[in-house]
Amino acid sequence: MTATTETPRREGALDVPEGLPRGIDLGRINNRDKAIAMYGREFTEKLTDHALLADEAAYLAMRDFRDKSTGANWRTFDTALDHGIDALDDPSPGMVELFRQLEHIPDWVDFDQLYRGAVAFWRAGPIVPPILAWATIAGGFSMYSATRPVLFSGRMRKADHVGTRLVESFRYVVAAYAPGGMGRFEEGFRLTAKVRMIHAAVRHGLSRSDAWDWANWGIPINNLDGMVTQAGQFGVKFIDAVHSSGIRFSDREIEDIFALSRYVGWVIGVPEDILHTDYDDARKKTNFHTLIEQPTDDLCRDVVHSVIKFSVENPPGDVEVLPAPVAKFMTTDRRLKLAYGLLSTWLPENVIKDLHVEPTPWRFVLPAVKPLLTLSNRVGRILPHDDEAATFRILKQFNAAIAVPESEKAKAVANPDEVGADAAANKGGMPVVAKAI
Template identity: 25%
Template sequence: MTAIAHPRPTPQRVRPFEKTRVKTPGWLKLILGRELAPTRAEYDRVVDALWDGDPAMDKMLDWMYASDPALARRQFKQAMEEGIERVENAPEALKTFFRTVETPPAWVDRQLLDEGMRFIHGTGLASTYVLRDLALMGGYLLSGFNQSLLMTGALNRGTAQRVAETGKWWMDCTTPGGLERFGEGFKTTLHVRLVHALVRRNLAARPDWDSAKWGLPVSQIDMVATYLGFSAVMLGGLRKLGLPVTPRESKAVMHLWSYACWLMGVEEKWLVFSERDAIVLLNHTFMTQSKPDDTSREMAIALANEPLERHFPSFQALRRRLYYHQHLSVSRFFLGPDKMAQLGLPENILPWYPWLTLLPRFATYSLRHWLPGQRAEQERRGRREQEDALASLFGDKTHGVIQPGANHPAHT
């Protein structure tokens, strides 16, 4: 890999190259087959991509704003829902975009996609704990990610709704057939991709967005780190919660999210198909992040309080308090006391829930997973748990993904 010949300015949020030279523990180097720290060429490549957005969608937005944004968005929605051929006199920019996303890369393996989805079903609530209490909560420690979220109000106001909308997208992507052309996962992914592009375009033009410090809003590297949270971070977290993961299951999950996030606008050059490569790349994205700050604490406290807004058919007050403490205990299990303190979370929390459930979860999961005739029931049961969890987040509101209001930077 060659270094970037003429790199763009380095945003202030980035850790200097000299501070990335942390020696990899011997056991981890043996697993990864290399040092975790980036080479100079890898460092330059990742840092430079903080200025890259989503070229295909950004180009389509140029057309959208050059014409009639409201009409163009309606045409986009019709093409997404019904197919580009149903859009009367479809503009060439719209045709080009949809021809691209409707042509899957040659590497897509439908059987692996299905296996990844079914594995996720079987994990039940364990996967939701990892994604919420490790990937999302831990992600707030990396304050470079937080700026776009904070300026959209996405996760510090109406947190339950925002988490529910992300959960809806995740459920759509992990439903059998969800990533087929007219599956819900395919369509909601394109919808979210458009929202991201609108946020990127409009925040970058605002005087209060500090490009010299943060780079481009919703950059390729920010999207890459998010995508790896749904794949590599989830797999590692599941193992720590007591769920064994086979090499084939790991491969299927990595494949699933590589395709889903290709649809989301992650460029193919950043896609990885093994956990080992994902761990290395994830670490390289971390070096582009600032230390925890006030945004980290604001976001983390809002997420910690989210269970107090959930809706349950019975014993609502009791269950809200229970889930509040339960989720905090899971975050404490994954993040440790120092990172909890950096996030402004209670420091007297013990990881009681993971401790109490680790062995029972391992035994129950393993028996259902490997005993003849039990795996299908495990997948059905796990999916029902995930559906019930999503319902508790939405309450009586419509289950959907983000619909930007008038004050949101993605509103047209």
């Protein structure tokens, strides 16, 4: 295919080296011709251009933190996060723009709908935690693009760090997808903004790493991959995993869940022009992203297996991912085999094959009990039920285990400076590649 040479408008191109191709011609993009044939050139080039675009507002704020003359730092960021930007006497330009975006509520946001979406997200009950741990978080790292940035810090390659990373991920997801969690001064909003700055710190570190392969991977923590995290991992693939387990969401519940994931995507910095608008749009963009992904490689496999193994042997916050009655009577080895059996139901067959998941009889467990789960779900929807109460029961269990003391709120998720520094230092031991530009 002939390379396209037109330079796109790069709103998120600070610290990106000159001479890179357009997004569609990056090494990470697979099946270019097929994508154009299926989705059209305009759509394909628009989305792939975002592999070289990223969250500029958070990145400018991060650069202010590095410039001592601005007076911006993590203390002022936390103050603005907890009390609003007006609580600062002289905020830096980067901070002002970041909070202008954070505090802007798009006209499509309906907080009552977001609340309903959070209730729907959790009301499927005990099946939700293993889906989040294994299909969504671990399964997400089967994607080639998702693993590149996280591997540099070493936090997903070293056993003593995997647990911390997993607990932090649970803490963030539970907070953001809790009913009312995305209110401006609620914990979900706060942690989403924190994760946004972690992304900026990792981008800042990797932009200065000799091992980051710009011509193949594009910009670290880019818009394209950020979009599919909300549309795909916590949207389409979560819904599909729940449905494949025998529990069905109503059309309204699906609409509400995707409204919530859309707003989480907005707060975390995905630009509105590629942010999913609804379920159908999310599925289209998720399918497109899957099509253009490079195949799962050894690095992907290492991360996925590390997360699953650790979550089984050392459940996040000592809360079993599996329902307690199931986990109680099973050895660690059997729980691990069951985890892979469930994963075989939730992830596409080709992904399971690429992950080298051993086929065991446990893969038949969920299909065998699916009719019972389906019947239970249908009866439960007919009989009087309280989805909100059920949601808060399961959230109470998780929050009690993964909560941090009020005095240590800053430790709820990773320290951005530490993660950024680890990425810059390549503590994950990623190989330095010959530059193609």
